Amino acid sequence: EVQLVQSGAEVKKPGESLRISCKGSGYSFTNYWISWVRQMPGKGLEWMGTIDPSDSYTSYSPSFQGHVTISADKSISTAYLQWSSLKASDTAKYYCARHMIVIGMDVWGQGTTVTVSS
Amino acid sequence: QSALTQPPSASGSPGQSVTISCTGTSSDVGGYNYVSWYQQHPGKAPKLMIYEVSKRPSGVPDRFSGSKSGNTASLTVSGLQAEDEADYYCSSYAGSNNFVFGTGTKVTVL
Numbered sequence: 001e002v003q004l005v006q007s008g009a010e011v012k013k014p015g016e017s018l019r020i021s022c023k024g025s026g027y028s029f030t031n032y033w034i035s036w037v038r039q040m041p042g043k044g045l046e047w048m049g050t051i052d053p054s055d056s057y058t059s060y061s062p063s064f065q066g067h068v069t070i071s072a073d074k075s076i077s078t079a080y081l082q083w084s085s086l087k088a089s090d091t092a093k094y095y096c097a098r099h100m101i102v103i104g105m106d107v108w109g110q111g112t113t114v115t116v117s118s
Numbered sequence: 119q120s121a122l123t124q125p126p127s128a129s130g131s132p133g134q135s136v137t138i139s140c141t142g143t144s145s146d147v148g149g150y151n152y153v154s155w156y157q158q159h160p161g162k163a164p165k166l167m168i169y170e171v172s173k174r175p176s177g178v179p180d181r182f183s184g185s186k187s188g189n190t191a192s193l194t195v196s197g198l199q200a201e202d203e204a205d206y207y208c209s210s211y212a213g214s215n216n217f218v219f220g221t222g223t224k225v226t227v228l
Binding site: 035037044045046047050059061062095097101102103104105106108109110111 | 154158
């Protein structure tokens, strides 16, 4: 079964760092990109950025460039989304998705809820 | 890049059809045939319903269809069923490995 399994919910304070993960299984991890998508409480989907796990080439939405870092470790079929200094406005649910331009985002993780509060 | 524009809501009775629009620009929807549509039920992860403007992934009912004209893409749900009540989002390739989502449409089955 093709699936993406994300790490568990996090509660952090403003200014703290965080890395969440997305592990792929059931397919060749390096044959598909991984995208990260933010959904703030009660709001819509926002594309944050995409990584090609085969070479770690990344592209970011201008809205998120410089605030988050996307990376991947192809040896363990895992992609990451990280922050160096969280803000309260980063409180949201974050999804990873298997992604290619032609086929869209065809497999999604279950989502990771991040809560940032003092 | 700005979010693609969708109507906030749409509704129809069981068995009827509903069409959702997704308006972008010549730099995204109008420039590429890489529009996809996602269904999201409350508390669940999104699900791919349409890709490449009008293609359906395996397992998606043929009641769901997609089209595009100029800078506007559309999703039509025919023969509405109760389980179709959900939020729907379009997405488009915007060039240079960039992507953009629509603002989302809540579909209500009356």
